[in-house]
Amino acid sequence: MNQSLLLAVDQGTSATKALLVRADGAVVASASAPLAIGHPRPGWAEQSPEDIWDSVLTAVATCLAGHDPGLVAGVGLTNQRESCLLWERATGRPLGPVIGWQDRRTADRCATLLADGLGEHVRAVTGLPLDPMFSALKAQWLLDTHDPDRTRARRGELCLGTVDSWLLWRLGGGGDHLVELGNAARTQLLDVRRRDWDERLLDVFDVPRQALPRITASTGPFPAVRGLPPLADGTPVLSVLGDSHAALFGHGVFLPGSVKVTYGTGSSVMGLVSGPDRAEDSPLCLTIAWDDGIPAYALEGNIRSSGATLRWLAGLFGVGEAELAGLAAPDAAGVHLVPAFGGLAAPWWDNDATGLLSGLTFGTGLPQLARAALESVAYQIEDVVAGLDTASGRVTALLADGGATDNAALMQLQADISGGSCAAPGTATCPPSARPGWPAAHWGCSPGTDSPARPAPRRCTARSCRRRIGNAASGPGTRRSPGPAVVPSPVIPRPAVVAPPGIRQPTELPPPRIRRTAAHHEHSERRPRAQ
Structure with missing residues (x-):
């Protein structure tokens, strides 16, 4: 008798991976689709939102090739965190790139906020140091660039989100604008104790609440899959986690x-x-x-x-990363x-x-x-x-x-x-x-x-x-x-x-x-x- 399967999608910085997993944890199939990272200026790091979505389509289609997509009981999603993008609610058209978590373009703004004495408050509310790595300053930059007076954002015409928000939007066919709680905790806009957007920080970073996603638990509810061939429309999305959070769960911690x-x-x-x-x-x-x-x-x-350090050094000498490790001396x-x-x-x-x-x-x-x-x-x-x-x-x-x-x-x-x-x-x-983490609950394990x-x-x-x-x-x-x-x-x-x-x-x-x-x-x- 055919066993039900789970599809795990891991959207990372350099690639999107897909794995087809049986109930006993055995991997039935896997696939990976590479992603490019652009560095248009020193310290900048950005990716195309459409390239990210295309990599998901490619990884999933390749992974499921030769397998019955009707056996897939659900999808578990994990994603790169802190990266941020802006898109139009009505059309789903991205406005600009995904600004990556490594991006430093907002370092000067960050320094200004620190000089104004806001670092301690930000840390107390969000648990995070005031730093360009997190999403809040990226969101401010995107709005300053594409909606400087915040008119469209306040009317709810624009959606700000992290990568999980973007993928859930696309997976659900452009319906609900959502963010999983763990990903929201990495934006530097969330009060981690109240688990809601913090009004003072929204004012500090000039981010209208109307542009932000609704916060949901890691187990959802999430919109069902639409337009992810060869999966059948209506396949449930059972869980969403940030990549590092999913790794912690996957290790059984x-x-x-x-x-x-x-x-x-x-x-x-x-x-x-x-x-x-x-x-x-x-x-x-x-x-x-x-x-x-x-x-x-x-x-x-x-x-x-x-x-990235190993990749940089390997590139300087024209060798592969695995070869670089093999060439390393016993002593530096x-x-x-x-x-x-x-x-x-x-x-x-x-x-x-x-x-x-x-x-x-x-x-x-x-x-x-x-x-x-x-x-x-x-x-x-x-x-x-x-x-x-x-x-x-x-x-x-x-x-x-x-x-x-x-x-x-x-x-x-x-x-x-x-x-x-x-x-x-x-x-x-x-x-x-x-x-897959929580999708294991589909078989009755907790x-x-x-x-x-x-x-x-x-x-x-x-x-x-x-x-x-x-x-x-x-x-x-x-x-x-x-x-x-x-x-x-x-x-x-x-x-x-x-x-x-x-x-x-x-x-x-x-x-x-x-x-x-x-x-x-x-x-x-x-x-x-x-x-």
Whole structure:
């Protein structure tokens, strides 16, 4: 007898992926459609709204080729966050591009608001630092460009939305203008405690409420699919989550204590907390991971450049990203790379930080640069994990997903630096962010159960760092102590840890966290800048 299937659509920054999944979690088919990112000016990053929709059409059609679309019981959607666009309500015609989450065109406006003393209020209400990464400043720029007096916005003729809003609009045939709560929490316009748009912030950013979408839970209700061939019109959309939020859910993290790391163009480090008050005095962002009737709060650190750093370096030398990792030396030989291509995000939130490559000698070559690039990713992750230690307890294992989890050298390096294990899904082509999450309820299982099945993770357990590390926290000539050989579990509570002799038990005080990124940042700030 034919089994019902779920279609998971993962709309990301560089590609849209589609996976056809059985009730037991097995992937029946998958497809990916690449997406271009435009950089028309320094610091700008934008995409075509129609290209994004076309990539969804292509990925879905390719994934379902050779399969009976009538077996698809529902669709789960996950999307890139913070990116923002504007379109006409009557025609669905986009007005301008999707302004990407990496975009820095609003940095000057952000600096003005910070100088006016609004940073503390914005953070207190939204849980987010005042930064161009979030949607509010992008929304203001779009309205300033296409509706400067806000006449059309106030009449309800224009729709402002994040990528999930755009996709739901297109999937539903141009009906309801909606945004999922977790995505709304990344706009910097939402009061995360009241879970509604904040009137004062709407005034600060000059965004009329009439242009904003209606907020809905992660489980909907959402409009049924229309015009997504070969799916039948009327196929239900069962859940919507931001990509990093879906990854956390896909890893089976339903209580505080475990942390997931998504390695993409940038990176996201996220763990649940017991409530919004746990975010006080944290350098990380408070956000809403999902809402199935009860909002789940999380702390997150966003890193602007991780996979993008490797892609940049690979492009300079005309090699592939996988080849770059294979060419990396065991030691960077004193070469340090700070990937502040657009400033530094969590936990530093410094828009003025600049990229830095130091420690070069005549002996420096691609192997040392490749190693330094890998280290720049791993150390940025570690900086954020240190912030999560305080709010959610000692982090002993990282649950990794994203394309970079295929990079064994990076995963091992991450385990070495973090002093714990780094567990990744069995295949990077089926990341937790693309797993269906709540649509599993279609078969009667609820969050927290072990159905559907998950691929067995690959594990990189901690080993001794064989390199002397000089950094601001511990000084030169200090070795990073090896961490526990932890086998993480997606089921909470964690199992007991059995470590071999000589390996630090997790109940002991951990060694000082490494602050290498900060040390490099301070170095770059001491360097004179051209006027």
